[in-house]
Amino acid sequence: MEKEKIELIKFDEVGYFESADAVYAQRAEVEQLADELDREGYSNIWLLGIGGTEFELYQFEYSVKRMSDIDIKVINAADCNMVRPKGLTKDSLVITASASGDTPELVECARNLVADGIRVVAFTKLDGILGGIVTKAIQSGVKTVRGLEFSYVLESFLIYSLIYKKGYFPGYPKFADELKNIFKDLVDIRKVWEPKAENIAKHCWNAPYTIFTGSGALWGETELFAECLLEEMQWVRTRPITSAKFFHGTLELAEPGVPVIIIKGEDEFRKQDNRVEEFCKLINTEYYVLDTQEYKVNVSDEFRPLVVPWIATALLTERLTNWYECFTKHNKNYRRYYRQFKY
Amino acid sequence: MEKEKIELIKFDEVGYFESADAVYAQRAEVEQLADELDREGYSNIWLLGIGGTEFELYQFEYSVKRMSDIDIKVINAADCNMVRPKGLTKDSLVITASASGDTPELVECARNLVADGIRVVAFTKLDGILGGIVTKAIQSGVKTVRGLEFSYVLESFLIYSLIYKKGYFPGYPKFADELKNIFKDLVDIRKVWEPKAENIAKHCWNAPYTIFTGSGALWGETELFAECLLEEMQWVRTRPITSAKFFHGTLELAEPGVPVIIIKGEDEFRKQDNRVEEFCKLINTEYYVLDTQEYKVNVSDEFRPLVVPWIATALLTERLTNWYECFTKHNKNYRRYYRQFKY
Numbered sequence: 035m036e037k038e039k040i041e042l043i044k045f046d047e048v049g050y051f052e053s054a055d056a057v058y059a060q061r062a063e064v065e066q067l068a069d070e071l072d073r074e075g076y077s078n079i080w081l082l083g084i085g086g087t088e089f090e091l092y093q094f095e096y097s098v099k100r101m102s103d104i105d106i107k108v109i110n111a112a113d114c115n116m117v118r119p120k121g122l123t124k125d126s127l128v129i130t131a132s133a134s135g136d137t138p139e140l141v142e143c144a145r146n147l148v149a150d151g152i153r154v155v156a157f158t159k160l161d162g163i164l165g166g167i168v169t170k171a172i173q174s175g176v177k178t179v180r181g182l183e184f185s186y187v188l189e190s191f192l193i194y195s196l197i198y199k200k201g202y203f204p205g206y207p208k209f210a211d212e213l214k215n216i217f218k219d220l221v222d223i224r225k226v227w228e229p230k231a232e233n234i235a236k237h238c239w240n241a242p243y244t245i246f247t248g249s250g251a252l253w254g255e256t257e258l259f260a261e262c263l264l265e266e267m268q269w270v271r272t273r274p275i276t277s278a279k280f281f282h283g284t285l286e287l288a289e290p291g292v293p294v295i296i297i298k299g300e301d302e303f304r305k306q307d308n309r310v311e312e313f314c315k316l317i318n319t320e321y322y323v324l325d326t327q328e329y330k331v332n333v334s335d336e337f338r339p340l341v342v343p344w345i346a347t348a349l350l351t352e353r354l355t356n357w358y359e360c361f362t363k364h365n366k367n368y369r370r371y372y373r374q375f376k377y
Numbered sequence: 378m379e380k381e382k383i384e385l386i387k388f389d390e391v392g393y394f395e396s397a398d399a400v401y402a403q404r405a406e407v408e409q410l411a412d413e414l415d416r417e418g419y420s421n422i423w424l425l426g427i428g429g430t431e432f433e434l435y436q437f438e439y440s441v442k443r444m445s446d447i448d449i450k451v452i453n454a455a456d457c458n459m460v461r462p463k464g465l466t467k468d469s470l471v472i473t474a475s476a477s478g479d480t481p482e483l484v485e486c487a488r489n490l491v492a493d494g495i496r497v498v499a500f501t502k503l504d505g506i507l508g509g510i511v512t513k514a515i516q517s518g519v520k521t522v523r524g525l526e527f528s529y530v531l532e533s534f535l536i537y538s539l540i541y542k543k544g545y546f547p548g549y550p551k552f553a554d555e556l557k558n559i560f561k562d563l564v565d566i567r568k569v570w571e572p573k574a575e576n577i578a579k580h581c582w583n584a585p586y587t588i589f590t591g592s593g594a595l596w597g598e599t600e601l602f603a604e605c606l607l608e609e610m611q612w613v614r615t616r617p618i619t620s621a622k623f624f625h626g627t628l629e630l631a632e633p634g635v636p637v638i639i640i641k642g643e644d645e646f647r648k649q650d651n652r653v654e655e656f657c658k659l660i661n662t663e664y665y666v667l668d669t670q671e672y673k674v675n676v677s678d679e680f681r682p683l684v685v686p687w688i689a690t691a692l693l694t695e696r697l698t699n700w701y702e703c704f705t706k707h708n709k710n711y712r713r714y715y716r717q718f719k720y
Contacts, residue, residue, distance in 0.1 A: 085625030103463065112621035116593070116645045120446065139621070242585055243614045250459070261618075261626035269629050271586045273616060275604075278455035278482070282428030283604035285714050286612050302459045313720045371628050377656045 040225040044356045047221060049179035054217035056175035057184045061191050061210060064172060067155070068195035074153075076127035078105035079196070080119075082147075082154070084112055084139045086262040087131045090182060092254025093343040094193050096301075100339075102202035111143040122147075128154040129192065131185060135162020144168055157188055182347045183220055187213055190340070209337045216341065219331035220348045226329060227349045234322045235357035238293045242271065245284060245294045247310045249277040250303030251339065252326070255346040259297075263355045267366040270358065277306035285313065294321040297350070300342050324349060383568040387699045390564060392522035397560035399518035400527045404534050404553060407515060410498070411538035417496075419470035421448035422539070423462075425497070427455055427482045429605040430474045433525060435597025436686040437536050439644075443682075445545035454486040465490075471497040472535065474528060478505020487511055500531055525690045526563055530556055533683070552680045559684065562674035563691045569672060570692045577665045578700035581636045585614065588627060588637045590653045592620040593646030594682065595669070598689040602640075606698045610709040613701065620649035628656065637664040640693070643685050667692060 079098070081091035091108050098106045109119065111130075122128070128147055132140050135158045144154050144167050156168040165171040172192075176184050191210060198206035238244055244264075248256025253276055260274035275284045277296075288294055294314050298307040314321035326345045333341055359366050371377070422441070424434035434451050441449045452462065454473075465471070471490055475483050478501045487497050487510050499511040508514040515535075519527050534553060541549035581587055587607075591599025596619055603617035618627045620639075631637055637657050641650040657664035669688045676684055702709050714720070 084621070088622075088625075099463075100460075110619075110621050112624075112649060113592075113619075113646070116649065117443075120442075139624075249456075261622070265626040266629050271614075271616070271630055273614070276453075276456075278427070278453050279431075279604070281455075281482075281715075282431075283608040286609050286712060287614055288714070303456070306455060306459065309720075313714075316720055317714060369629060371631070371656075371660060372624075377652075377659055 040228050042224055042228060046179050049177060050221060051217060053176040053179045053184055056177055057187055058214055060175050060188060064188060064191035065195050067170060068192050068199065071127060072196060072199040077125035078121055080122055080126055080128045081108045082111055082114065082128050082130040082143060083108065084110055084137055086258055089254040089258035090185065093251050094189065096251040097340055098193065098197055102197050102200065104197060104200060112139040114143050115139060124151045126152055128152060130154060131157040132164050135159045135164040140164060141167065157185060182351050183344045186344050205336060212333045212337060216331055216333060220344065223329040223345060224348060224353050227353060231353045231357045235354060235361050239358050239361035241291060241293050243292055244270065244272050245287060245292060246272055246274040247277045247280050248297040249306045250299050250301040251343055252297050252299040252346050255343050255350060256297045259350040263351055264358065266372060267355065268358050268362055268364055277310050280310055288314065288317060288319045294319060296321060296323045297346060298323055298325040300327055301339060383571050385567055385571060389522050392520060393564060394560060396519040396522045396527055399520055400530055401557055403518050403531060407531060407534035408538050410513060411535050411542065414470060415539060415542040420468035421464055423465055423469055423471045424451045425454055425457065425471050425473040425486060427453055427480055429601055432597040432601035433528065436594050437532065439594040440683055441536065441540055445540050445543065447540060447543060455482040457486050458482060467494045469495055471495060473497060474500040475507050478502045478507040483507060484510065500528060525694050526687045529687050548679060555676045555680060559674055559676060563687065566672040566688060567691055567696050570696060574696045574700045578697060578704050582701050582704035584634060584636050586635055587613065587615050588630060588635065589615055589617040590620045590623050591640040592649045593642050593644040594686055595640050595642040595689050598686050598693060599640045602693040606694055607701065609715060610698065611701050611705055611707055620653050623653055631657065631660060631662045637662060639664060639666045640689060641666055641668040643670055644682060
């Protein structure tokens with residue numbers, strides 16, 4: 035009941051559902067593309083990104099590896115421009131995404147790959163630079179409200195269809211059906227999270243340095259939030275570190291005034307996240323936990339692991355950033371360097 | 378001439394060469410082990426580590442991938458305890474290292490792997506916990522002076538021999554011969570670097586937050602220095618980031634009072650390191666460069682890429698840490714949490 039009363043700050047609920055409907059309506063189009071790609075065949079899948087897109091694709095590498103024997107790997111576009119991995123060949127399928135469609139490293143990489151006869155599928159604007167280069171572009175139907183979970187749903191229609199067509203993930207059609215109603219849940223959990231988000235931002239926005247831990251399927255979300263949202267958009271000093279690595283150096287930095295924000299997931303790596311939490315409790319240091327397990331969404335249990343990263347992104351990337359912005363008074367659209375001049 | 382006059386602080390030159398001679402004398406023993414392993418055969422190689430050992434093994438993944446088609450990959454022991462990669466089977470060869478021989482995550486991992494019939498070779502104390510578990514342990518002959526480059530030489534004798542026996546890296550025997558004299562060079566370059574190390578430590582030891590960039594074969598060294606040396610041993614707040622990722626978030630943090638330390642290597646990724654340097658110059662922010670290219674060692678040009686990480690480790694891990702210690706007055710052997718109690 036309570037959550038109904040909460041009015042989310044800086045959130046256009048009507049616009050959100052307009053975008054959600056528009057994106058879900060693209061299911062058939064994307065599944066048809068998966069069909070074509072499956073018929074053409076491919077030896078492996080490369081998830082190409084840089085910055086946010088690199089981090090958002092981690093979840094698919096994680097899930098696909100857990101569900102299948104398909105050879106799939108995230109690759110950073112700038113790194114791929116320096117050394118192309120040996121397994122990235124004409125038989126490969128490259129999947130990428132870019133909202134702007136003009137990230138220089140990604141454009142350069144896609145151009146080179148396509149020139150070498152490698153198929154590149156991009157979730158991007160049809161009339162953008164990237165859209166004009168790649169083998170196939172899919173433009174998201176999002177309206178005024180954008181959000182990473184909309185990209186995740188579209189990417190799922192493609193990537194999980196491909197896996198399904200290879201004989202893995204037999205539940206895919208049911209999963210895709212269930213996604214129709216997930217957006218309402220992704221708004222509802224925002225309302226449950228709202229006071230916690232406010233509390234974290236209020237206590238951490240001005241910290242000299244904040245440690246972020248994450249693991250498994252949520253490591254991408256952790257890096258995404260710490261680097262692309264807080265560093266880039268809020269100029270907040272962060273130290274993202276995997277829960278495993280935290281115990282081999284970064285732990286020594288935990289002290290009064292240095293918050294530790296623990297992003298706790300539900301996969302095999304949760305034990306590591308718990309260890310970070312237990313450690314923070316033991317040394318009595320300031321810490322905050324986002325535990326995805328506290329947030330209910332109506333999908334069958336078997337599909338839950340696939341949407342855990344979407345819960346994290348809804349609560350962190352979208353909500354917590356807005357709360358930071360309230361306290362820092364730093365407009366999240368303002369950059370001092372990134373894309374401001376040639377470098 | 379100048380460098381002869383420089384007396385390195387906190388450095389026992391006589392002891393260093395005693396260790397160097399002792400380690401080099403193990404060449405035949407290690408090559409014989411490579412011989413046995415090669416005869417037994419293996420489908421792939423896993424470089425298992427955690428903390429420093431994980432980072433120090435990155436260079437071998439990088440080099441072996443560049444020189445061969447051998448399937449080789451670094452894996453974090455704690456992560457391997459959560460999900461064992463599908464390719465890690467009874468046919469695999471696992472190589473690890475631990476000076477203490479009792480790192481819990483590594484001990485647990487090695488125990489499980491060996492129990493499942495997987496061969497684990499460790500560079501560790503024969504009478505340590507890890508030494509008692511693994512299939513084969515090799516104890517380093519180092520005397521009073523320890524140093525990562527001694528580990529690197531021993532690991533090279535094993536890993537590069539294995540590659541050589543598979544028909545790659547035909548120059549290996551010549552490379553191993555040339556290593557005999559590398560230690561003198563690794564001391565000489567310390568003397569060239571010494572005033573720069575002092576200058577960096579003097580200006581950065583008290584910074585609220587320091588950004589470290591690195592790439593390619595030197596990314597492991599960058600993470601090693603920022604996390605295991607500065608965070609763990611000096612409680613200095615760092616933000617290690619690859620040169621590629623720097624441009625997608627972390628760049629916004631560069632401002633007066635936040636030094637950027639650029640670890641510049643000589644491989645295909647150097648272009649990215651240069652881009653960071655050019656950017657820092659352009660925005661006129663405080664930055665420091667360790668460019669390995671400025672440090673001469675007497676190995677044939679074809680072998681230079683393999684020793685570049687050793688140059689970085691000699692100058693960073695060993696020298697720059699000592700200089701930080703001079704200014705922070707924080708004994709590098711002191712920890713507040715790590716291994717101080719059960720957690």
